[in-house]
């Protein structure tokens with residue numbers, strides 16, 4: 001498997017002189033030990049290789065489609081990638097697309113995958129009689145009785161629409177999934193932010209929904225567990241991860257908790273796997289819940305953060321359309337990144353939702369900057385417990401310098 005790897009791409013002048021860059025250099029030593037950082041820790045940002053090439057060439061509208069829907073996953077992906085590259089956050093890796101969706105086969109229903117790979121061909125194979133055949137563009141697809149969304153380009157169904165380029169984007173997303181798993185397995189000092197085009201946490205084994213087609217987090221968790229890792233998923237999207245919840249009994253050993261709005265889509269009761277919060281929740285409350293959930297996963301090897309930016313106080317979908325919303329501020333995401341960075345686990349952020357497209361890139365940068373500010377201080381202590389590690393690097397040598 002080959003990846004296009006480039007480091008330190010396209011640093012714009014603003015990044016060199018930015019406050020963030022200065023903060024990062026000031027935080028270069030551990031304030032407790034005075035130690036210089038150890039370079040073992042790295043953050044990988046994994047995205048489709050064609051997307052990477054387009055954004056590198058400043059084609060910020062690559063893959064963006066015009067519609068009247070608030071969901072613009074390609075725009076979110078492009079703008080997040082651009083700001084991370086501009087601020088030189090993480091090592092960006094371009095992953096090639098898969099040839100088919102078979103990577104998802106062990107957790108998703110085979111018929112759903114066939115349908116997603118080529119909806120039109122699948123439709124005509126099912127309805128070969130032109131007299132009784134329903135209207136393709138209005139057909140709402142079901143698999144095992146579960147609503148899977150509309151085949152054509154209509155917007156009047158609960159399921160996400162399927163556009164001509166959706167199948168190719170899902171092949172690209174599976175390429176990101178494969179590269180992410182390989183990266184995490186190769187080196188346990190690597191954290192990652194995976195940027196598939198489409199979110200996945202509302203997609204279950206045999207259904208799509210809520211802008212989601214394939215559950216990237218569940219597929220990755222399954223592949224990591226198969227390799228002997230213990231894995232948990234924490235869903236911090238505003239909307240409950242009902243699709244991921246449906247995998248809890250299917251993927252052996254998978255731990256999962258969703259922190260979400262109690263009374264908003266998809267309103268799924270998740271019992272011990274859910275932390276439903278009221279509209280208007282601020283960081284003060286949210287942070288306590290997140291800390292509690294992180295603590296429940298303290299013994300695991302890897303924590304996957306299903307990362308939604310729609311907890312933002314300016315998110316238009318959750319506030320203006322749904323009439324609810326949380327009240328997290330951009331600076332709260334810096335603190336969230338720090339809190340997650342303080343864990344001892346290998347962390348994978350994987351992109352889910354978020355609809356304040358204008359502000360999300362800044363929030364994304366805040367989150368990963370907070371994460372890196374903690375993570376860069378020292379490598380995780382899984383192999384080297386803190387006291388043993390600090391002894392090894394002779395902390396007194398660096399004190400008072």
Ligand SMILES: [Zn+2]
Pocket residue numbers: 237238239308310353354
């Ligand atoms: Zn959401």
